Amino acid sequence: MKRMLLAFCIMSASLAGCGDNQKAPAKASAPPVSLTVGHVGHDHHLALYVAALEGERFKKDYGIYLNEVKSREVYDLIENGKTHVRLRLLKVGGGSRMPAAMSRGEIEIGLGGTTAIAKFIDSGSPFKIICPLQTDGDMLVMQKDSPVTDWASFVAAAKEGDKPLKIGYKAPVAVAKMVFERALKAENITCGYDAGEGKSQIILVNFGSEKSPIPLMETKAIDGFVMNQPAVALAVHKGLGKVVSELRDLPPKGKWVNHPCCCIAATTDTLQKHPEPVKALLKVIMLSTQLIKDDQHLAIASASRWTKYDQQVEKDSVPTIAYISEPTDTWIVGMKTWAEMMREVNLFKGKYATASPDEFVADVCDLTICRQAAGELRRKKLLK
Amino acid sequence: MKIPRLVIKFALGALVPGAILLVWHFASANSVVVPSVGSVLEVLAHPFRQPTSLDATSLASGAASSIVRVLCGFSLAVLTAIPIGLIMGRWRPAAEALSPTITAAMVISPVAWMPVAIIVFGLTSPATVIYGDDAWRHGMLDGLRLAIVVVVWIGAFVPIAINTASGVRNVRESHLEAARVLGASRLQMLSKVILPGAAPAIVTGLRLGGGIAWRVIIVAEIFPGTRGGLGYMITTAHEQASYEYAFASIIVICAIGLTLDGVHRLAETRIARWRPKER
Numbered sequence: 001m002k003r004m005l006l007a008f009c010i011m012s013a014s015l016a017g018c019g020d021n022q023k024a025p026a027k028a029s030a031p032p033v034s035l036t037v038g039h040v041g042h043d044h045h046l047a048l049y050v051a052a053l054e055g056e057r058f059k060k061d062y063g064i065y066l067n068e069v070k071s072r073e074v075y076d077l078i079e080n081g082k083t084h085v086r087l088r089l090l091k092v093g094g095g096s097r098m099p100a101a102m103s104r105g106e107i108e109i110g111l112g113g114t115t116a117i118a119k120f121i122d123s124g125s126p127f128k129i130i131c132p133l134q135t136d137g138d139m140l141v142m143q144k145d146s147p148v149t150d151w152a153s154f155v156a157a158a159k160e161g162d163k164p165l166k167i168g169y170k171a172p173v174a175v176a177k178m179v180f181e182r183a184l185k186a187e188n189i190t191c192g193y194d195a196g197e198g199k200s201q202i203i204l205v206n207f208g209s210e211k212s213p214i215p216l217m218e219t220k221a222i223d224g225f226v227m228n229q230p231a232v233a234l235a236v237h238k239g240l241g242k243v244v245s246e247l248r249d250l251p252p253k254g255k256w257v258n259h260p261c262c263c264i265a266a267t268t269d270t271l272q273k274h275p276e277p278v279k280a281l282l283k284v285i286m287l288s289t290q291l292i293k294d295d296q297h298l299a300i301a302s303a304s305r306w307t308k309y310d311q312q313v314e315k316d317s318v319p320t321i322a323y324i325s326e327p328t329d330t331w332i333v334g335m336k337t338w339a340e341m342m343r344e345v346n347l348f349k350g351k352y353a354t355a356s357p358d359e360f361v362a363d364v365c366d367l368t369i370c371r372q373a374a375g376e377l378r379r380k381k382l383l384k
Numbered sequence: 385m386k387i388p389r390l391v392i393k394f395a396l397g398a399l400v401p402g403a404i405l406l407v408w409h410f411a412s413a414n415s416v417v418v419p420s421v422g423s424v425l426e427v428l429a430h431p432f433r434q435p436t437s438l439d440a441t442s443l444a445s446g447a448a449s450s451i452v453r454v455l456c457g458f459s460l461a462v463l464t465a466i467p468i469g470l471i472m473g474r475w476r477p478a479a480e481a482l483s484p485t486i487t488a489a490m491v492i493s494p495v496a497w498m499p500v501a502i503i504v505f506g507l508t509s510p511a512t513v514i515y516g517d518d519a520w521r522h523g524m525l526d527g528l529r530l531a532i533v534v535v536v537w538i539g540a541f542v543p544i545a546i547n548t549a550s551g552v553r554n555v556r557e558s559h560l561e562a563a564r565v566l567g568a569s570r571l572q573m574l575s576k577v578i579l580p581g582a583a584p585a586i587v588t589g590l591r592l593g594g595g596i597a598w599r600v601i602i603v604a605e606i607f608p609g610t611r612g613g614l615g616y617m618i619t620t621a622h623e624q625a626s627y628e629y630a631f632a633s634i635i636v637i638c639a640i641g642l643t644l645d646g647v648h649r650l651a652e653t654r655i656a657r658w659r660p661k662e663r
Contacts, residue, residue, distance in 0.1 A: 070520055104503065106507045212622055218417045238625060308439045
């Protein structure tokens with residue numbers, strides 16, 4: 001009996017050490033600063049993944065790069081030979097999971113959804129949005145055999161159909177769900193969460209953070225879903241759904257064009273104690289975003305390499321996402337729109353409950369380091 | 385010709401899995417969600433291969449991570465639950481003090497403790513305690529997130545403690561009396577009478593606790609920052625619609641569960657062999 005248990009333990013321990021094709025950890029001496037960066041693992045955060053995968057290119061072309069210490073997990077951020085910081089990348093999940101992990105002190109910098117982050121800051125979490133990552137990339141997908149082909153026919157089907165349409169979403173504060181709900185309101189379409197109530201024209205079905213809508217689509221438990229990429233491209237790739245509308249095109253007309261989706265946030269403590277490493281990270285993100293825009297093939301290949309989604313899925317997904325790394329005027333307007341909307345649906349219960357959109361943007365964002373990073377890169381003619 | 389008993393036993397045991405396999409085969413024919421039996425066998429045949437369509441470690445590495453996490457949580461449960469069960473079984477005030485808490489814990493799903501464990505332990509692992517920022521260098525230790533281990537521990541602790549206490553309480557008074565008359569010391573009473581008498585109940589508790597520990601780990605491995613483990617693989621396979629990995633993980637879990645159950649049964653038979661069979 002004892003021998004069996006011992007053999008079992010030894011087998012388990014030895015197995016856990018093998019089977020990984022990843023590089024053995026390099027024995028590099030640790031830099032003075034170490035920061036943990038939370039991310040979700042899908043292509044909205046491609047700027048980080050391209051930087052991690054293309055270290056050699058960045059080193060040659062820009063002199064600032066991520067040096068791989070342990071593949072997909074640990075990278076040293078080096079600028080002109082000086083190691084700024086050791087970054088530990090941690091996949092923490094989407095929706096509220098990233099800001100939740102940040103509020104628990106598990107990560108110092110996080111890539112995640114703007115609305116979820118704003119909600120945490122509203123309730124007192126000490127962090128700031130420091131840089132936008134991307135806009136758009138959210139879509140309404142319907143069953144492949146559905147007669148709905150565009151937003152107008154969707155509205156008609158919702159208003160005139162015998163039964164309410166069941167539309168899935170991934171999280172209550174997901175960007176896609178919030179845009180969709182507001183668009184329904186603009187079209188005077190009633191929506192609810194209970195199929196039994198019999199009054200709603202649309203029933204919203206929560207299928208859980210980052211879970212796939214694919215099984216619900218195959219079993220026709222839902223008529224469609226609103227979600228971000230690459231889930232949309234995956235449903236199309238699997239032959240289960242078709243894109244009916246990009247959410248940027250939904251009513252009120254023009255309101256959702258370039259709507260802010262994911263961004264980078266950091267704890268105020270990190271911003272105060274380590275501004276230089278944060279600035280260096282933002283420089284890498286900016287250069288990476290530029291590379292994504294300039295070389296779509298590389299972007300798609302990198303997305304597939306990191307997320308492990310099929311290259312065809314990323315080919316459909318990446319071009320629909322607008323990658324940005326500097327706060328544009330439309331992005332600021334989009335942030336103000338979020339402020340109005342989140343207040344209207346009572347998502348803000350803390351300091352933003354009574355704040356004006358301008359006050360919201362001024363408080364929720366700290367774009368100083370972002371602007372400094374962009375300025376320095378432009379002075380060196382590295383950023384267009 | 386007489387069919388050997390073992391063959392009959394195997395054939396009967398294979399009936400339900402065979403039926404499931406058949407249903408699975410037909411279900412996969414027209415589905416993009418249900419993977420083909422062949423694609424799952426392909427994953428199982430190459431357990432050390434890095435998944436090509438999934439952000440996860442290999443199946444073997446994931447299985448090993450889960451096994452190690454379960455072993456740690458389960459071992460902690462054994463080390464704590466058996467002594468507490470012994471005390472509860474022998475000392476009435478202890479039973480009265482602890483029973484309400486343990487009974488209450490029994491009705492709460494161990495997974496419900498996950499948010500509490502995450503708040504208390506965060507990303508702490510033995511590696512972060514020992515090595516700090518260099519924890520990532522020690523993948524095995526770093527994967528042993530205390531939050532996960534503690535949830536497994538809670539899951540396994542309750543049935544082991546309850547069964548141990550019940551087993552100790554049911555040790556025949558005549559056996560205790562006889563040992564006392566023969567001048568047995570306290571230690572001898574414990575090692576020669578109480579523990580052997582309670583052993584079948586303890587082993588039943590271990591079996592139940594082991595089963596719960598396995599069920600818990602699958603859910604607990606969605607913990608932030610986890611990149612390995614069978615639970616992680618199932619969740620990620622669901623996210624990325626690579627269901628062949630989810631099915632392969634489920635089969636591996638079944639195989640590990642059956643093996644563990646076999647070990648427990650063997651232990652039960654050996655430990656209880658001195659007991660006279662009921663007529």
